[in-house]
Amino acid sequence: MIQLPFLRENKELIKERYAKRQLDAASTIDQILSLDDQRRSTQQEMDDQLAEANKMAKKIGDLFKSGNAAEGNQLREKSKGLKDSANALKESLRKIEEEQIELLYQLPNIPQDKVPAGKSDTDNEIIYTEGIPANFDHEALPHWELANKYGLIDFETGVKITGAGFPLYQGKGARLQRALINFFLDEAEKAGYQEVIPPHLVNEASGIGTGQLPDKEGQMYHVTEDELYLIPTAEVPITNIYRDEIVKAESFPIKKCGYTPCFRREAGSYGKDVRGLNRLHQFDKVEIVQITHPKESGKALEGMIEHVKGLLQKLGLHYRIALLCGGDLGFAAAITYDFEVFSAAQEKWLEVSSVSNFETYQANRLKLRFKNEAGKTELAHTLNGSALALPRILAAILENNQTADGITIPEVLVPYTGFDKI
């Protein structure tokens, strides 16, 4: 959520930056600011009345204590309705604040200056490419055919058990999956991230904290019986560790990583892109999260990018990095880099990681603060990135590493799989 004082003072800059997102929020912003004026004057008035009532109450107490009951009773009669008007003001203040926060929730994060303006992913800037597409002297099969051919994944049985988008990994397929998880976690720990295993269901407050609610309500599986949501990413529970916390500045940067399954309804995204592992309702992911001093978040983002690059390099995958344009930028992000691996048989780029700096946007919702050098509480910055999302990595490994008679396992994974070929 945008910080209100910042909005007050930088409304022109914000409108300008929103243009990168193809967003015209002028009327929302003006509404928020006019509500803010109302809010402040209403509170001032209410505070004055409460102060008056407090003063009277104190006086009455003193009168009774000094035995002056007659005057006390008299004053008490006078005080009777005093709080009523304050209560009325309190009610209208509550309404104003509610309305204001609802509008504030509608404002996405402010894109950083270097974020390119643009409508959709075609306006993203490819800033880095590594590797070359695999070259085959045989027919290249898409991963779902390879998975079937070698008995790695049983999509049909997944459909029987649950439905489409819930694959059943088995045998070497399951083992390879587990190998990737362990590899990613080990690499993250080497990079200084502390591993956590968070809950896989979260409450509403956590969803609001990281920005999934109320914005992306329909994307999460909702357990209505208990008002809980299945996590769409480990970002939600891990970042929410620090909701309503004032952390010590010395603890920066806070670095956490965690493996979790991720659940996404993917409502409205049916079509040919959903074949095989390309788009699932349940998938595995290792996430890295950082909480930093505002001055350090840029550097932290660089570090996370380097980390993800290292993973893809070690796996020997052909990949590229895109700086997302404003129109493709997530709601809560100020800047995002997407990592895409080339899937050699499908001949297309698959997004496998998204690394973002949220600056104070999430922190403001989370009330995640620290004490700065001047001893004042200040919002921290939050960042996260996939390191990595498994299914598309698996798809790329299967497709890129296929030979006429099997699939070669990347060397770094062999200690984890226990086999070097499928």
Added chain:
RNA sequence: GGAGAAAUGGCAGAGCGGUCGAAUGCACUGGUCUUGAAAACCAGCGUACCGCAAGGUACCGGGGGUUCGAAUCCCUCUUUCUCCGCCA
């Protein structure tokens, strides 16, 4: 799921309906003392909103109520602990 007890500042732990934003201890920060450190002593030490400021307001798990006045009384929800039941 049933019965009971509890929830107060970073932690521990007081708190009679008015003088309580809240005793006290520990921790922490600054100072005095010391060659240095420790000890001792002095001072400071929650969060948010409004205000240029002085100051004001709110918050003692959440919400509501009684009252001129609530940390203190009542209702409700949540959480924790103990006991019973069920169960991986």
